[in-house]
Amino acid sequence: MIAALIPAVTSILGKVVQDKDQAAQLAADISTLAERHAQEQVMAQLEINKEEAKGNWFQSSWRPLTGYVCVLGFAVNFLVSPIAFGFGIVIPQADTGTMMPVLMGLLGLGGMRSFERVKKVGK
Numbered sequence: 001m002i003a004a005l006i007p008a009v010t011s012i013l014g015k016v017v018q019d020k021d022q023a024a025q026l027a028a029d030i031s032t033l034a035e036r037h038a039q040e041q042v043m044a045q046l047e048i049n050k051e052e053a054k055g056n057w058f059q060s061s062w063r064p065l066t067g068y069v070c071v072l073g074f075a076v077n078f079l080v081s082p083i084a085f086g087f088g089i090v091i092p093q094a095d096t097g098t099m100m101p102v103l104m105g106l107l108g109l110g111g112m113r114s115f116e117r118v119k120k121v122g123k
Contacts (some may be wrong), residue, residue, distance in 0.1 A: 067103070069099075070102060072094075073096060
């Protein structure tokens with residue numbers, strides 16, 4: 001936006017400042033100032049990007065945590081509950097109907113990513 005204003009400001013400077021050399025120097029200073037401002041904005045955005053790329057525990061762990069929850073539900077349904085039932089203990093079943101689409105989605109996406117890596121399609 002500032003770069004778009006530079007021609008308008010330099011034309012006004014040409015009308016206000018009588019000395020052409022001084023007007024040219026002021027126009028160059030304004031142009032340099034705009035470039036410096038744009039560079040500072042880019043550098044600030046790069047710093048923000050670096051901090052965001054570091055992430056935090058939640059950003060990097062939500063997918064494995066979701067997988068662990070699904071595995072825990074399947075373990076309760078197909079391992080713990082049948083064994084406990086043999087001893088007369090009834091353990092409520094986890095609803096695998098809602099877990100299966102989530103788990104299959106995670107496994108499918110992971111499988112496709114592995115396929116891309118084997119074929120060297122992705123980075």
